[in-house]
Amino acid sequence: MNENTETTVAARKVLVIDDEPGIVDIVETNLLGDGFEVVSAKDGREGLAKVQSEKPELVILDVMMPHMDGWEVLRHMEADPNTAGIPVIMLTAKASDEDYIHGLEEGAIEYITKPFYPQELVNRIKITLMVLNPRMRDERRRNLITKRRRLMEE
Amino acid sequence: MMDLPADSSGLEFANNISASNGVVGATAFSGVARYLRKDSKRILEEWWVAIKLASPSFAELEKMRNPILYHEQSLDLIIKALEASTRSEQDTLLEQVTRMAREMAGERLRQGFILKDILLSLAVFRSAVLDAVGRMLANRPGTAFSVNVLQMEKRINEAMDIQVAAVAEAYVNARDAVIRHREEMLRFHNYQLVKLNDLSTQMGESLNMITVLNSAAEAMRDLAEIAASAIAIKDPKTGELKVQPDYGHSGCSPAIVQWLNSHLFKELGETIFDEGRPMTVINVSDDERFANAPAFGITTMVCIPMRTADKVIGVFYGIDYIAREFSPHEVNLILTFANQAALAAENARFYTQLQSAYEELQELDKVKDEFVSIASHEIRTPLTLVKGYSATLLRPDLNLPPEKRQKFIVGIDEACNRLINLIDNLLSVSRIESGRFRINPQPVNVKEVINHAVAGFQGQLGQHTLLLELSDDETRARCNRDQFEQVISNLISNAIKYSLEGQIKIATRKLGEGAAALVEIRVSDQGIGISEEHIKRVFDKFYRAETGLTRKTQGTGLGLYICKSIVSSYNGEIWAESAAGEGTTFVVTLPVWRNEPKTNTTAENAESAE
Secondary structure, eight states: OOOTOSSSOOOOOEEEEEOHHHHHHHHHHHHHHOEEEEEEEHHHHHHHHHHHOOOOSSEEOOOSOOSHHHHHHHHHHHSSTTTTTSSSSEEEEEEOOOHHHHHTTTSSSSEESSSOOHOOOOOOOHHHOOOOHHHHHHHHHHHHHHHHHHHHHO | OOOOOSSOOHHHHHHHHHHHTTSOOOOGGHHHHHHHOOOOHHHHHHHHHHHHHHHHHHHHHHHHHHHHHHHHHHHHHHHHHOOOSHHHHHHHHHHHHHHHHHHHHHHHHEEEEEEEHHHHHHHHHHHHHHHHHHHHHTSSSTTOOOHHHHHHHHHHHHHHHHHHHHHHHHHHHHHHHHHHHHHHHHHHHHHHHHHEEEEEEETTOEEEEHHHHHHHHHHHHHHHSSSSSEEEEOOTTTTTTOTTTEEEEEOHHHHHHHHHHHHHHHHHHHHHHHOOOOOOEEEEEEEEEGGGGGOOOOOOOEEEEEOOOOOOEEEEEESSSSOOOOHHHHHHHHHHHHEEEHHHHHHHHOOOOOHHHHHHHHHHHHHHHHHHHHHHHHHHHHHHHHHHHHHHHHHHOOOOOOHHHHHHHHHHHHHHHHHHHHHHHHHHHHHHHHOOOOOOOOOEEEEHHHHHHHHGGGGGGTEEEEEEEOOOSOOOEEHHHHHHHHHHHHHHHHHHTTTEEEEEEEEEEEESSSOOOOOEEEEEESOOOOOHHHHHHTTTTTOOOOOOOOOOOOOSOOOHHHHHHHHHHHTOOOEEOTTTTSSSEEEEEBBBBOOOOOOHHHHHHHOOOO
16 A cells, blocks of 8 residues: 555654564554554653654653653653653553553553554544644543543442 | 365465455465465366367367466466565566466467457356365355455456456457558558559550560569569470570570570479479579579579460569568469460460461562562563454555565464463462472473574564574483473573573583483573572562563563472572673573483372372
8 A cells, every 4th residue: 555645745653662573563564554654662762762853743652661661751751842742642561540540641642551453553543643732632631531530430 | 076275375364364454465365376276277177178168169279279378377377466465566466467468368369369269268267266266265164254255356356357458458459460460461462463463564565575575574573573584485386495585584694594595494494384383492502403503693593484374385584692582472473473474475476476477468469469460461462462463464454565464473473472481380380389280200302492492582582692502412301391491481581581682692511420410501691680689589489680671571570480490390400690780690400311210200200190
């Protein structure tokens, strides 16, 4: 499939940060198939550097990685006005409610736990990129947190 | 039966009547006195017969207390009263009679006679004396004695009355003294009981064994008013009776504590322990058991068993440097306190046991939770790969090139290997834990198995390179093929986890010859190494060295524990050689396979059979 058939404008760039080469390969293959441009990093430190140098439109972020973990990458991104607006989707094996809420509260827009369905990941990326208004993004995040809290209480 | 006195006392007596004139002359009654003295045996006999009838219980008591003596003295006083001639003589006598009567009465009261009986006895005695006088008069018919008889009876009654009054007074005095003594004793007992209560409360406030024994030793010293005290507790496991060097004593030097733990006290303590009775040695230098012992100037020793409801748990030792006795009351008090201390110590022991059991359970719970979380995470990662690769392969809209498809299929295969390895490890631990771990020795081709194990890791190496330096001889180790591969796989997987990159080297060689020959396998990485404190514990179950390398494949903390269990089961050894920052080498040695005698193999097979 031709990378340019999906969009008439330039391909949208996604950064995948994960220390497991297999995961990067899977995400990359799926995104490329849907016309995205993909860059990757194998740990948190390299990932943060690429956030700044590559200026991706969206970041897929793992949590447990050497050198710098995903939480720290997220904190750095939120603290920097140049990168604070980039939506981050967490993709991690950390599946507890606490981790989920922590990720969203720290600024991630989606939280997907492994194992994941590649097609679903692609769909969420597409939806996320459609919502451009930062206020609407924040509202969506808050809704997700409230929903999960309610589930926890039940 | 009764002879008259041979002399003419009656006459003398009569001759003096005219002189008396109301004031009875001294000589007036001397004849009567002489008569009574001679008649004393009969008087006492009559009294004894009469009192036996009047109060049998008194008579019983009297029999044991030399009864005759008292009334001999009593009669003596009457006779003296009759002999007294002048007023001053009578006054002196009065004093003497009073004093003697008091003493006698006091003594009898102390001996346990009751007042009523003493008075009864005196009344009976008075009758016996008067009867004797009657007898005397009856033997002198024709002589007019009327006035003098009254005078004489008055005199006798006076002497008796003095005695009765003295008895009453002595009784009151004695009773006051007894009451005072009782009150004092009560006050003292009360003080001791309050103290006992305070000390027991204080001691019971803590559930910490050291605090309880310390305060018990101190309290005992205070309560028994002794120079030093120590508590020897029987260890429920070893059965050893021991004073702890650093707690449970008060005022004891280390040398004394050592002495109390010596052979001498081991025996002494055991006796007290077994018999459950207290023992006091007032002066150790007089006691042959202490003959060859250093005494440190110790004079008195008191050894008291510490008893709970159902058993003796230890012995309390009290020490004093001056010879002193312990009254039964004091021993009882110490015994009571020792029992309180025993209860407090037992409570502390139960509490400590409960506490440590509870902590152990909590720790186990924490470890279990952690393990479940780690294990689920360990499963999640390869499962994610399987799911990701297969779902991508199955997307109809993606036209993946064949080499990509092939790569994904290999990826699925390797992820499955990781899952299998994980499940093998979990099963092995479960077998080791439940004692169902099976030893099934066979000749294992070291080179071949290592090559096989390495092949499974090709896809997981990432930033690592693998170097094999396998000795060329076809050495067979005495192990089990699958279990040996599990050891090698765990060591490789460990090397990958704990080093970010670099070379992983596996080297083998044969050490020694003949029966002692060994195969040595070394798996080295170039990682950050293991520090001294971690290296001893890496083989513990669930132990994971904190490295700061937060990777998703952190491991379950089971791999090395399994390696150790397997290698040890085949009489091999495993250890780690490392210095922080210089990488780590795990070394395994296993005996070389020799054709074992049939019986040996069969026995082991039988052992391992289900």
